[in-house]
Amino acid sequence: MIQGTIGLDNAGVVLNGAPVWQHVTGHFAAGSMTAIAGANGAGKSTLLRAILGEVPLAAGTITLDGLHPRDFGYLPQARKIDRAFPISVADMVLGGAWHRMGAFGGATRALRQRAADALDRVKLGQQAGRMIDALSAGQFQRLLFARLLMTDARVMMLDEPFTALDAPTTQDLLGLVCEWHEQGRTIIAVLHDMHQIRRCFPHVVLLSGGRAVWGETARILTPATLRQAYDGMQPRWPDTDA
Ligand SMILES: Nc1ncnc2c1ncn2[C@@H]1O[C@H](COP(=O)(O)OP(=O)(O)OP(=O)(O)O)[C@@H](O)[C@H]1O
Numbered sequence: 001m002i003q004g005t006i007g008l009d010n011a012g013v014v015l016n017g018a019p020v021w022q023h024v025t026g027h028f029a030a031g032s033m034t035a036i037a038g039a040n041g042a043g044k045s046t047l048l049r050a051i052l053g054e055v056p057l058a059a060g061t062i063t064l065d066g067l068h069p070r071d072f073g074y075l076p077q078a079r080k081i082d083r084a085f086p087i088s089v090a091d092m093v094l095g096g097a098w099h100r101m102g103a104f105g106g107a108t109r110a111l112r113q114r115a116a117d118a119l120d121r122v123k124l125g126q127q128a129g130r131m132i133d134a135l136s137a138g139q140f141q142r143l144l145f146a147r148l149l150m151t152d153a154r155v156m157m158l159d160e161p162f163t164a165l166d167a168p169t170t171q172d173l174l175g176l177v178c179e180w181h182e183q184g185r186t187i188i189a190v191l192h193d194m195h196q197i198r199r200c201f202p203h204v205v206l207l208s209g210g211r212a213v214w215g216e217t218a219r220i221l222t223p224a225t226l227r228q229a230y231d232g233m234q235p236r237w238p239d240t241d242a
Pocket residue numbers: 015016020038039040041042043044045046047
Protein backbone atom coordinates (compact mmCIF):
# COMPACT_ATOMS: atom_id res chain seq x y z
CA MET A 1 0.00 0.00 0.00
CA ILE A 2 1.15 3.59 -0.68
CA GLN A 3 2.41 5.50 2.40
CA GLY A 4 -0.34 7.45 4.03
CA THR A 5 -3.15 5.10 3.06
CA ILE A 6 -5.71 4.32 5.78
CA GLY A 7 -7.00 0.79 5.34
CA LEU A 8 -9.87 -1.04 7.03
CA ASP A 9 -9.98 -4.80 6.80
CA ASN A 10 -13.17 -6.51 7.96
CA ALA A 11 -13.39 -3.93 10.75
CA GLY A 12 -16.24 -3.83 13.23
CA VAL A 13 -17.19 -1.78 16.30
CA VAL A 14 -19.48 -2.81 19.14
CA LEU A 15 -20.72 -0.20 21.64
CA ASN A 16 -22.78 -1.05 24.71
CA GLY A 17 -23.06 -4.61 23.46
CA ALA A 18 -24.61 -3.56 20.11
CA PRO A 19 -22.74 -3.66 16.79
CA VAL A 20 -22.49 -0.21 15.19
CA TRP A 21 -21.05 -1.44 11.88
CA GLN A 22 -19.33 -4.67 10.88
CA HIS A 23 -17.29 -6.23 8.07
CA VAL A 24 -16.11 -2.86 6.83
CA THR A 25 -13.34 -3.17 4.26
CA GLY A 26 -11.89 -0.38 2.13
CA HIS A 27 -9.20 2.25 2.07
CA PHE A 28 -8.74 6.00 2.06
CA ALA A 29 -5.91 6.54 -0.41
CA ALA A 30 -3.29 9.15 0.45
CA GLY A 31 -4.50 12.47 -0.95
CA SER A 32 -8.06 11.25 -1.54
CA MET A 33 -11.21 13.19 -0.64
CA THR A 34 -13.99 11.07 0.83
CA ALA A 35 -17.34 11.86 2.41
CA ILE A 36 -18.91 9.65 5.04
CA ALA A 37 -22.70 9.58 4.75
CA GLY A 38 -25.55 7.75 6.42
CA ALA A 39 -28.56 8.29 8.65
CA ASN A 40 -28.34 9.56 12.23
CA GLY A 41 -26.82 6.84 14.39
CA ALA A 42 -25.36 4.90 11.44
CA GLY A 43 -21.89 5.20 12.96
CA LYS A 44 -20.23 7.99 10.98
CA SER A 45 -18.58 9.70 13.96
CA THR A 46 -17.65 6.28 15.31
CA LEU A 47 -15.80 5.55 12.07
CA LEU A 48 -13.73 8.73 12.44
CA ARG A 49 -13.02 7.95 16.09
CA ALA A 50 -12.05 4.37 15.28
CA ILE A 51 -9.48 5.66 12.76
CA LEU A 52 -8.15 8.00 15.47
CA GLY A 53 -7.87 5.05 17.85
CA GLU A 54 -10.42 6.52 20.27
CA VAL A 55 -12.88 3.65 19.79
CA PRO A 56 -11.57 0.07 19.96
CA LEU A 57 -12.37 -2.41 17.20
CA ALA A 58 -14.31 -5.54 18.12
CA ALA A 59 -13.08 -7.22 14.93
CA GLY A 60 -10.71 -6.69 12.02
CA THR A 61 -7.98 -4.09 11.64
CA ILE A 62 -7.34 -0.48 10.73
CA THR A 63 -3.91 0.14 9.21
CA LEU A 64 -2.39 3.62 9.23
CA ASP A 65 0.48 3.16 6.83
CA GLY A 66 3.31 5.46 7.90
CA LEU A 67 0.92 7.87 9.67
CA HIS A 68 1.46 9.08 13.25
CA PRO A 69 -0.98 10.79 15.62
CA ARG A 70 0.46 14.20 14.70
CA ASP A 71 -0.48 13.54 11.05
CA PHE A 72 -4.19 13.72 11.90
CA GLY A 73 -6.23 16.89 12.25
CA TYR A 74 -9.73 16.44 13.65
CA LEU A 75 -12.69 18.80 13.63
CA PRO A 76 -15.23 17.24 16.03
CA GLN A 77 -18.93 17.97 16.11
CA ALA A 78 -19.32 21.35 17.80
CA ARG A 79 -22.19 20.14 19.96
CA LYS A 80 -19.88 17.58 21.59
CA ILE A 81 -17.48 20.26 22.85
CA ASP A 82 -17.91 21.77 26.31
CA ARG A 83 -17.98 25.48 25.54
CA ALA A 84 -18.08 26.39 29.23
CA PHE A 85 -14.37 25.53 29.38
CA PRO A 86 -12.61 28.83 30.15
CA ILE A 87 -10.32 29.40 27.19
CA SER A 88 -9.90 32.30 24.79
CA VAL A 89 -10.43 32.07 21.04
CA ALA A 90 -6.71 32.71 20.42
CA ASP A 91 -5.58 29.99 22.83
CA MET A 92 -8.04 27.47 21.46
CA VAL A 93 -6.71 28.03 17.95
CA LEU A 94 -3.13 27.70 19.20
CA GLY A 95 -4.10 24.33 20.68
CA GLY A 96 -4.36 23.02 17.11
CA ALA A 97 -0.56 23.19 16.95
CA TRP A 98 0.06 21.37 20.26
CA HIS A 99 2.63 19.12 18.60
CA ARG A 100 4.78 22.16 17.74
CA MET A 101 4.75 23.66 21.22
CA GLY A 102 7.74 23.40 23.54
CA ALA A 103 7.91 21.04 26.52
CA PHE A 104 6.17 23.64 28.71
CA GLY A 105 3.46 24.41 26.21
CA GLY A 106 4.95 27.72 25.10
CA ALA A 107 4.00 29.14 21.71
CA THR A 108 6.65 30.93 19.68
CA ARG A 109 5.97 34.32 18.14
CA ALA A 110 5.80 32.61 14.72
CA LEU A 111 3.16 30.21 16.01
CA ARG A 112 1.12 33.08 17.46
CA GLN A 113 1.31 34.84 14.11
CA ARG A 114 0.11 31.67 12.38
CA ALA A 115 -2.80 31.48 14.82
CA ALA A 116 -3.68 35.12 14.07
CA ASP A 117 -3.52 34.37 10.32
CA ALA A 118 -5.75 31.31 10.79
CA LEU A 119 -8.32 33.43 12.63
CA ASP A 120 -8.18 36.04 9.88
CA ARG A 121 -8.67 33.30 7.29
CA VAL A 122 -12.00 32.36 8.88
CA LYS A 123 -12.91 36.01 9.51
CA LEU A 124 -12.58 35.77 13.27
CA GLY A 125 -9.57 38.06 13.67
CA GLN A 126 -11.63 40.56 15.69
CA GLN A 127 -12.70 37.87 18.16
CA ALA A 128 -9.25 36.62 19.20
CA GLY A 129 -9.41 37.97 22.75
CA ARG A 130 -12.93 36.75 23.56
CA MET A 131 -13.75 33.61 25.53
CA ILE A 132 -15.16 30.76 23.46
CA ASP A 133 -18.52 30.76 25.27
CA ALA A 134 -19.13 34.29 23.93
CA LEU A 135 -19.15 33.15 20.28
CA SER A 136 -22.24 32.41 18.24
CA ALA A 137 -22.69 28.85 16.95
CA GLY A 138 -21.45 29.82 13.49
CA GLN A 139 -18.47 31.73 14.87
CA PHE A 140 -17.55 28.73 17.01
CA GLN A 141 -17.69 26.48 13.94
CA ARG A 142 -15.31 28.85 12.14
CA LEU A 143 -13.03 28.73 15.19
CA LEU A 144 -12.88 24.94 14.83
CA PHE A 145 -11.77 25.43 11.20
CA ALA A 146 -9.02 27.84 12.31
CA ARG A 147 -7.84 25.29 14.86
CA LEU A 148 -7.80 22.59 12.18
CA LEU A 149 -5.85 24.89 9.88
CA MET A 150 -3.19 25.16 12.61
CA THR A 151 -2.64 21.39 12.66
CA ASP A 152 -1.15 21.45 9.14
CA ALA A 153 -1.99 17.74 9.18
CA ARG A 154 -1.63 15.24 6.33
CA VAL A 155 -5.07 13.83 7.08
CA MET A 156 -7.94 16.21 7.79
CA MET A 157 -10.95 14.57 9.43
CA LEU A 158 -14.09 16.69 9.77
CA ASP A 159 -17.32 15.72 11.52
CA GLU A 160 -20.28 17.73 10.17
CA PRO A 161 -18.05 20.75 9.52
CA PHE A 162 -20.69 23.03 8.00
CA THR A 163 -23.28 22.82 10.77
CA ALA A 164 -24.59 26.26 11.81
CA LEU A 165 -22.81 28.07 8.96
CA ASP A 166 -24.58 30.39 6.54
CA ALA A 167 -24.35 29.63 2.81
CA PRO A 168 -21.50 32.07 1.94
CA THR A 169 -19.38 30.87 4.87
CA THR A 170 -20.05 27.25 3.91
CA GLN A 171 -18.87 27.98 0.37
CA ASP A 172 -15.78 29.76 1.67
CA LEU A 173 -14.80 26.95 4.06
CA LEU A 174 -15.63 24.25 1.54
CA GLY A 175 -13.14 26.09 -0.68
CA LEU A 176 -10.57 25.79 2.11
CA VAL A 177 -11.17 22.03 2.32
CA CYS A 178 -10.70 21.80 -1.48
CA GLU A 179 -7.41 23.74 -1.13
CA TRP A 180 -6.21 21.19 1.42
CA HIS A 181 -7.09 18.44 -1.03
CA GLU A 182 -5.19 20.20 -3.84
CA GLN A 183 -2.19 20.39 -1.51
CA GLY A 184 -2.22 16.58 -1.40
CA ARG A 185 -3.80 16.12 2.02
CA THR A 186 -6.27 13.32 2.67
CA ILE A 187 -9.78 14.60 3.44
CA ILE A 188 -12.40 12.55 5.28
CA ALA A 189 -15.60 14.43 6.12
CA VAL A 190 -18.92 13.40 7.65
CA LEU A 191 -21.60 15.22 5.67
CA HIS A 192 -25.38 15.19 5.41
CA ASP A 193 -25.79 17.26 2.26
CA MET A 194 -25.84 14.88 -0.71
CA HIS A 195 -25.62 17.74 -3.18
CA GLN A 196 -22.39 18.90 -1.56
CA ILE A 197 -21.00 15.36 -1.55
CA ARG A 198 -21.82 14.80 -5.19
CA ARG A 199 -20.33 18.10 -6.28
CA CYS A 200 -17.11 18.04 -4.24
CA PHE A 201 -16.27 14.57 -2.96
CA PRO A 202 -15.06 11.99 -5.52
CA HIS A 203 -15.41 9.11 -3.04
CA VAL A 204 -17.97 8.20 -0.42
CA VAL A 205 -18.51 5.69 2.36
CA LEU A 206 -22.25 5.18 2.84
CA LEU A 207 -23.06 3.53 6.17
CA SER A 208 -26.28 1.63 5.94
CA GLY A 209 -27.77 -1.16 8.06
CA GLY A 210 -24.51 -1.77 9.93
CA ARG A 211 -22.49 -2.18 6.74
CA ALA A 212 -20.52 0.20 4.51
CA VAL A 213 -20.78 0.67 0.76
CA TRP A 214 -17.61 2.34 -0.38
CA GLY A 215 -16.39 3.73 -3.69
CA GLU A 216 -16.80 6.42 -6.31
CA THR A 217 -19.58 8.80 -5.36
CA ALA A 218 -21.53 8.60 -8.62
CA ARG A 219 -21.59 4.80 -8.39
CA ILE A 220 -22.44 4.58 -4.68
CA LEU A 221 -25.03 7.34 -4.21
CA THR A 222 -27.96 6.06 -6.21
CA PRO A 223 -31.62 6.61 -5.34
CA ALA A 224 -31.83 2.94 -4.31
CA THR A 225 -28.82 2.96 -1.94
CA LEU A 226 -29.98 6.26 -0.45
CA ARG A 227 -33.52 4.96 0.13
CA GLN A 228 -32.04 1.95 1.90
CA ALA A 229 -29.59 4.00 3.98
CA TYR A 230 -32.18 6.54 5.04
CA ASP A 231 -34.98 4.06 5.63
CA GLY A 232 -37.14 5.34 2.82
CA MET A 233 -36.64 9.01 3.72
CA GLN A 234 -35.03 11.24 1.14
CA PRO A 235 -31.88 13.03 2.34
CA ARG A 236 -30.97 16.45 0.92
CA TRP A 237 -30.87 15.74 -2.77
CA PRO A 238 -32.01 18.51 -5.12
CA ASP A 239 -34.42 17.38 -7.85
CA THR A 240 -32.22 18.90 -10.50
CA ASP A 241 -29.35 16.59 -9.53
CA ALA A 242 -31.27 13.36 -8.98
N1 LIG B 1 -19.87 6.35 23.80
C1 LIG B 1 -20.86 5.59 23.34
N2 LIG B 1 -21.35 4.59 24.10
C2 LIG B 1 -22.34 3.81 23.66
N3 LIG B 1 -22.91 3.92 22.43
C3 LIG B 1 -22.47 4.91 21.65
C4 LIG B 1 -21.41 5.78 22.04
N4 LIG B 1 -21.18 6.65 21.02
C5 LIG B 1 -22.04 6.33 20.05
N5 LIG B 1 -22.81 5.29 20.41
C6 LIG B 1 -23.86 4.65 19.59
O1 LIG B 1 -23.25 4.24 18.39
C7 LIG B 1 -24.14 4.46 17.29
C8 LIG B 1 -23.43 5.32 16.25
O2 LIG B 1 -23.21 6.63 16.78
P1 LIG B 1 -22.48 7.75 15.93
O3 LIG B 1 -22.40 8.97 16.77
O4 LIG B 1 -21.22 7.20 15.38
O5 LIG B 1 -23.52 7.94 14.74
P2 LIG B 1 -23.56 9.05 13.59
O6 LIG B 1 -23.83 8.33 12.31
O7 LIG B 1 -22.35 9.89 13.65
O8 LIG B 1 -24.86 9.87 14.03
P3 LIG B 1 -25.30 11.43 13.83
O9 LIG B 1 -25.58 11.64 12.35
O10 LIG B 1 -26.56 11.52 14.65
O11 LIG B 1 -24.19 12.30 14.37
C9 LIG B 1 -25.40 5.09 17.86
O12 LIG B 1 -26.36 4.08 18.02
C10 LIG B 1 -24.95 5.62 19.20
O13 LIG B 1 -26.01 5.60 20.12
